[in-house]
Amino acid sequence: MLVLGIETSTPQTSVALGSETGVVAASLLATGPASHELVVSEVARALDRAGMPRSALTAVSVGLGPGLFTGMRVGVAAAKAMAQGLGVPIVGFASLDLIAFSVRYCRRLICVAVDGKRKELFFAFYRPVPGGVTRTTEFEAAGPGRLVAELIARLEDILLVGNGTLVYRRELEEAGKHVEIASAAFGFPSATTLVELAIPRLQREDFDRLYDLRPNYVRKSDAEIAWDSRRRAD
Amino acid sequence: MRILGIETSCDETALAVVDDGRAVLANLISSQAHLHERFGGVVPEVASRAHLENLNPLLDLALRESGTTLKDIDAIAVTVGPGLVGALLVGITAAKALAFALGLPLIGVHHLEGHIYANVLAHGAIEPPFVAFLVSGGHTMLVHAPEPFRYRILGQTLDDAAGEAFDKVARFLGLGFPGGPELDRLAMMGDPDAIRFPRAVTQRGYDFSLSGLKTAVVRHVTAERGRGREPALEDVAASFQEAVVEVQVDKTLAAARDTGVATIVLGGGVVANTRLRALMSTRAEQAGIRLFTPPPELCTDNGAMIACAGFYRLSRGDRTALDVGASPGLPLG
Numbered sequence: 001m002l003v004l005g006i007e008t009s010t011p012q013t014s015v016a017l018g019s020e021t022g023v024v025a026a027s028l029l030a031t032g033p034a035s036h037e038l039v040v041s042e043v044a045r046a047l048d049r050a051g052m053p054r055s056a057l058t059a060v061s062v063g064l065g066p067g068l069f070t071g072m073r074v075g076v077a078a079a080k081a082m083a084q085g086l087g088v089p090i091v092g093f094a095s096l097d098l099i100a101f102s103v104r105y106c107r108r109l110i111c112v113a114v115d116g117k118r119k120e121l122f123f124a125f126y127r128p129v130p131g132g133v134t135r136t137t138e139f140e141a142a143g144p145g146r147l148v149a150e151l152i153a154r155l156e157d158i159l160l161v162g163n164g165t166l167v168y169r170r171e172l173e174e175a176g177k178h179v180e181i182a183s184a185a186f187g188f189p190s191a192t193t194l195v196e197l198a199i200p201r202l203q204r205e206d207f208d209r210l211y212d213l214r215p216n217y218v219r220k221s222d223a224e225i226a227w228d229s230r231r232r233a234d
Numbered sequence: 235m236r237i238l239g240i241e242t243s244c245d246e247t248a249l250a251v252v253d254d255g256r257a258v259l260a261n262l263i264s265s266q267a268h269l270h271e272r273f274g275g276v277v278p279e280v281a282s283r284a285h286l287e288n289l290n291p292l293l294d295l296a297l298r299e300s301g302t303t304l305k306d307i308d309a310i311a312v313t314v315g316p317g318l319v320g321a322l323l324v325g326i327t328a329a330k331a332l333a334f335a336l337g338l339p340l341i342g343v344h345h346l347e348g349h350i351y352a353n354v355l356a357h358g359a360i361e362p363p364f365v366a367f368l369v370s371g372g373h374t375m376l377v378h379a380p381e382p383f384r385y386r387i388l389g390q391t392l393d394d395a396a397g398e399a400f401d402k403v404a405r406f407l408g409l410g411f412p413g414g415p416e417l418d419r420l421a422m423m424g425d426p427d428a429i430r431f432p433r434a435v436t437q438r439g440y441d442f443s444l445s446g447l448k449t450a451v452v453r454h455v456t457a458e459r460g461r462g463r464e465p466a467l468e469d470v471a472a473s474f475q476e477a478v479v480e481v482q483v484d485k486t487l488a489a490a491r492d493t494g495v496a497t498i499v500l501g502g503g504v505v506a507n508t509r510l511r512a513l514m515s516t517r518a519e520q521a522g523i524r525l526f527t528p529p530p531e532l533c534t535d536n537g538a539m540i541a542c543a544g545f546y547r548l549s550r551g552d553r554t555a556l557d558v559g560a561s562p563g564l565p566l567g
Binding site (some may be wrong): 034037038039040041043044054069070073074076077078080081082084085086087184210211214215217221222223224227 | 272277279280282285286287289290291293294304319320323324326327328329330331332334336337346357554556557558559560
């Protein structure tokens, strides 16, 4: 099995190749707003470095966000076309789940919050369980004030992780001493985690349907939001 | 050589399979007009989301309709600009991933060059020099092509693209979206000489301006209603359309005359306008100029024109690298 992982929902564009025995090649770019445009050439480069032909790929996995709209779309478009072109299965994972999974040994409530632009974060809460994490809330899009209120309302120790903490650190520190902000090194969803999580799903043939796979936008487009509020006002 | 053409620069997800730049084996367009109608214009985020959902099923449909499998495709052509950046990126990324997965050459195509090549699909290769008039919802441009793949822009719109002005006036008159075809239909029943709307005169000879004309239409209708009269909308539509088309035809013929070419090529969604086609054809014939016009179904954005332009680009050795991005303001030339 050789699985390709593609994750572009944050300013970090990450690509990985791996199998049951681990990751064999990976790359990470955060060179600016358009680094996701390099995702296909990074895949080519990773295969080159691993010394494998593209025909060796047996599956594609992709991060579905929530996150940056254009970034998510580029990753999902690349993954879907790659799977369709190669004729291999595809599996998708929520990008926030990838971040939570990477800090699963912390034995605390986990809150993952990524920057959603428009003065909002995308966040969700997780609880560590044997072998991984379980998400206990829906994905939500809200400003830092709302997230702080959610953190205060929970009367237990919380690990707060995600690149949203880089943008709103000062506001989020207001939540109190029961909230520890994790290092930015854990703050981005990674394609290596994607590959690791994809393998058990691929082994039990729990594939996603290519046509139906789409990003977790969570938030509507600005035009739709404006339309909805006009209609409510009428 | 069998080419898959992908076009997602605005609000049509379009895929086509074309043999040797001529034989259209499949040409599928998934229009999003119904998604944008309530907003009265194309919403970039809505368009980008829809492209991503449409693209993969449309590819399977195009392959089935053309009796082809991915193994029979020899190259992938895709619009790289100009257009909406988020929308372009969906098509470009899919094209790159397919080209990589299948080990095929990739060729990026300029959207407006695609509109020129829509004529090649219909009429066969067109030898430069020629003047092209490209007119759509996003562009109004006069271009001189002295030799193959070389373009010199003679003039363009200073404000609204013609299709945009048609949409706005149609919306003002209470017609549907997209407004161009509705306005065209209504104008057929009206008198083009009923109202003498101003013909835009611009400083530079080949540039276009429609904001004054648009204002004149609004002012006319409002004034009539102020006098308690409901203006005949078919006359307003016909007179507005006549004012737009007359200037377009005048300038296109002047450009051909001034550059000394004997061929005019039309391209873009507004070329589906029946009055533009009719007047351009009459005037070109009087001037002894050969006119190439794509059939209406190849005027709107489509993947076949991209595959066709891609074929000619590939034939002369052009290739596009896998790190190509979207160029929302890509110049033609």
